[in-house]
Every structure is written in C-alpha cells, then in structure tokens.
Amino acid sequence: MIARRRLLAASLFVPGIARAQGQAPAAPETWPNRPVRILLAYPPGGSTDVLARTLAERLAVAIPGPGFVVENRPGGAAVVGTQAAAAAAPDGHTLALGNNQTHAANAAMVRDLPYRPVEDFAPIGRLAEVHHALVVPANAPSRRLAELAARGKGGGRLTYASSGVGSASHVIAESFVRREGLEATHVPYRGGAQATTDTVAGTVDFFVSTWPQVVALVKDGRLRCLGIGAPRRLAELPEIPTFAEAGAPYMAVDAWFGLWAPARTPQPVVARLAEALPRILAEPEMVARLASLGFTPAPLPPAEFAAFQRAEVERWKGLVELTGIRLE
Template identity: 80%
Template sequence: MPNRRPFLAAALLLPGLARAQAPEPWPSRPIRILLAYPPGGSTDVLARALAERLTAAFPGASFVVENRPGGGAVPGTLAAAQAAPDGTTLALGNNQTHAANAAMLRDLPYRPVEDFTPIFRLAEVHHALVVPASSPAKTLAELAARGRAQGLTYASSGVGSASHVIAESFVRREGLKATHVPYRGGAQAVTDTVAGVVDAFVSTWPQVVTLVQDGRLRCLGIGAPARLPELPEIPTFAEAGAPYMAVDAWFGLFGPARLPQAVVEKLAAVLPGLLAAPEMVQRLATLGFTPAPMGPTEFAAFQKAELARWAALVELTGIRIDG
C-alpha cells in the first residue's frame, strides 16, 4: 500500500502557504507621501495636514511626508514614479508636476499619465492679476489699452512659472508691448509690485489677498468661477474679458502606475470626509486653498484636460524652461 504520509503532510501545509502568500492588508506599513517641494511652504503645510488626517483615518497606520525639492520638481516626482506600486509610496502632485512640466520640458524623465495612478484631487488655488495701488489702470481692459499704447512691465515668480505663462498669454492675446521681469519666487515680485517697480503681477491669491484688502495692491481680475463674497468688487477673469487667464493651481494625490485598485478605493473613500471636516476647511482657508474634491476617474480626465491646456499655453506663449 503506498505511503500517503508525504501527501498528507503537504496537504496540511497548503493552508499555511496560502496564508503566507496572501497579500497583506493595506495599510499595514508606514506610508510616505513624496513632495517635490521644500518644507515650510503652503504646499508642504497641505501635505502635512493631509498626512496627519490620513494617519487618524487609518488606525495603526502612519503617513509621513518626505520632501524631495529642487530641479523644477522633477527629481521628487520621478522618485514617486519609480517607487514600487505597493501602496507604501504616494505623491502629492500639482499642476506643475503633472501637467505643466510635460509641456515645458522637452526631456521630462517621467510620463505624467502613464507613470502614475491618479487617486484624488484635493484642493485648488486661484491666480489673480494685481497692479500697484497707484496704477492708473482700474480694469483689465484699461491695463491692456495702456500696454498697447505705451508698453508695460510685468513680474513673475520665475521663468516658466504659472504666473509667467498666464501673464504672457494675456500679453500675446491682447497684443501688448510688455517686458517680463522674472523673480526667484513670488515674495520679491509682490514687494516690487507694491512699490510700483513693475506694472503688474499674476500671483496666487493667498500671496496678495491681504495687500489687496489693505489697499496696497489693486486686483483687476481673479480666476475664481464667481466673485469672492469678501471682495465682491473684484471681477472674475471671465467677467473682465479674459477667461483664458483662469488657470488655477491644483493639488492632488497620486500613486505609482499599477497601484492596487483596493488602495485607490480605500483612499478615495475617506478623502471626501477629511476635506469636508470643519477643521480641515478652516486650515485650508488660512493657506488660501479651496477644497476641490474629485474622485479617481474624474481626476484622471481632469489631468488629461490640464495637459492639453498647458500644451496650448506653451504653444501660445513660446515659454519653455529648458531652452
């Protein structure tokens, strides 16, 4: 009679092998959120607020922000694209990392769509065009008329920045004579606009809102879909005749390509509630962010539309950051 003991032993081992090979539940290990920007800025504050609330939402898990700044946000974003798709690495991306860079850089080492899994759009920030309080231009049309007649100077927070591209689209579409004055960041650009060193600056709204409220800057248009309740005298760009300038900065959560659908679904299920929590809404408001929740499918379509929008802006303006 054949010896059945080896077969019996193997059968007894099979359930253990199945358990050993079963995928571990997510999240069961620390999760890093890669951020291609330095600590301390508003994007970093957003990332840390998100990590804190995700840690609370998933008991036993820890979400930690890892800053990878520099290089036009390319190296940090590339690191996220190259990470293992096991749910232990996510990325907080934005309009630069996942749309504009593809149009601005000819040799971008990652693919914004194919190399990532869009999980959830989180928030947005509007851009606004401001002029010195002493400027004779009271409307965007008056500023354009001045630019056509005698020329003007406009600041930006850097060559290839959103402030540069949006302002240059205004210059090109309205046929203005204008000189670009780039700065290293928005702080000095704001200071020189207040002082009248330059004639105009397209800034993120949080950067200038206090100066507009204090009367030190005049806002001629903002990229919001409707007028702001707290400053109803400021027209939207659409109302001012320049709807093409309503290009928001946006922020979203991504994973590497082939991120398990279960991970995407778990995150997408909790994020709407986290963004809607009163303390999170207040935190975002203090930074100038507006919650802009968008689930995975809608976010993926939105990102593709943004890629097309930025490609058109670069074609119109001719602005590139790699020559």
C-alpha cells in the same frame, strides 16, 4: 491531504470571485508597515507645503499606523521631486502631492521630461483648487484690466513678475500679453514671495499670483486686484471682477492639487486612500484650514481625476503653444 488541497483551492478562488463580482479586495493588512512618504516637489513654507502637511496629519488619523510624513524635494521646475515619486517602489509607502505644473504643464513645457505625468502614476484623488488673480501696486494708475492693457500698447511697455520661468503665473501672464498684443518684459523670481514683495514696492507693473499669496495684501490695500479667475465675484471682496467680466476669460486657469501613487501600486492601497480623501476634505476643521489658505476643496475620485488630468494635459499643451514658454 485532500481536505488541505480543497482548503487551498478555496483560498485561491475567493479573490477571483471578488474580482469577478467587481468587489475591490481588502487592503493588505500589513500596509502601512512603515511611515508613508508624501513627496512634495516644492520647498517648505509655502501654501502647497502647508496643504501637504495638513493632509498628512489627517491621513494619519484616518489610516492608523506608522503615520504619513512630508518630504520636500524641490528643484528643476518641480521635476526633481516628481521624478523621485515616479521612480519609487510601488508598494504604497511613497505618494506624490502635485499640481497642474507637475502633472500637466510639465508634459508640454519640459523638454525630455524624465517621467510621464499620466502613465507613471496611479491617481488617488484631486484635493483642492486655487484661483489666480492679477494684481498691481496699490498706487498704480490702472484700475481696470483694460486700462493696464492700454499702457502696454502704442509704444508703452509693461513689466510683469512671475514666481518662476514656466510657472502658471508666467504662462497665464504671458497669455494675457500675447492675446492683447502688449509690449511687456518678464521678470522671473524664485517663488511667489519675492515677486509679491516687488509688486507691492512698484518694481514691476503687475503679477499674476495664486490668490492665497496676495489676498491679505489686497484686503490691506497694499495691492490692487484687477481680476480673479473665480466663476463669480468673491463675497468678501465683491468689487473685484472675475476675469470673464474684465474681458479676459482665457485667464481663468485655476491651480489644482492632487494625490498620486507610483504606477502599479496595489489597487487595494489606492482604493483605501481614495476612500479616505473625500471624508477628510469634508471635515469642518479641514474646510476651515483650507479656506484660511485660499484653497477650495475639490475632491474627485480616481477615475474622474484621471480624466480631469488628461484634459488638463491637453489644455496646457495649448497654453504652451500660445506662449512659446518651454524649459530646457
């Protein structure tokens, strides 16, 4: 009996030693014991959906088991799917793949947001970044950003598309309008595809889009790009100025993407996922796949990602205050 008690005491004491020495305990051997859902607050078919599905495939290889599946939960300015992830059981079998909208901008933009972007989630890691670009129809008279701005002054009025009210494309474009003192009418669409189509057709004067959405059309000469939010000019299209070079550095607001678990998810599970992400993002096949979609791998571990997210929440508060864009 005494020997059994000593054995039990030792088994309870060992994890305490590991914590005291700062060692993370091993992930539970039973995880994952069923498919892990990656909730995505966007519809199928877009670049974010492709990112999520590509990541799910690689995670299934890195973490053997029942696999990882993407579950699309679009709606309500990306609130529906994100709230579902926040409310899920924190057992490691539900994750959220989100971005600057779901986990930063909505905190300032959505009145009575039913989840807390920071407190309700355990950050696992940042995944990638995507630049925004301002495009105009190929036959537009404006060849420089300053020329476009001039058309919206002195009695002129512009129209601009966005991928939706409150989207990053809306906020960045409106910040351009406000800072430059332009007269402009916002034309919102349900997603970037139709906004791009109407910009090509000349239905609107300009569109601030994620670069992957428009890069092929720019290369084909069906759209003209007046500026991009990259830190330096793109090697494949060196004629396109950065927003800083075009005189609008404030428009260099990247879209970013990350992976979270519900708050209170066991730390060993978070640690195991966090350890796998940078290896996956460094795989040549993954790098090539992301590049084909216009993504730049930008991994950050949990602590650094958490600090980055908090800074982004504050940044988007400022953008929302400037533009006055809010969602009921």
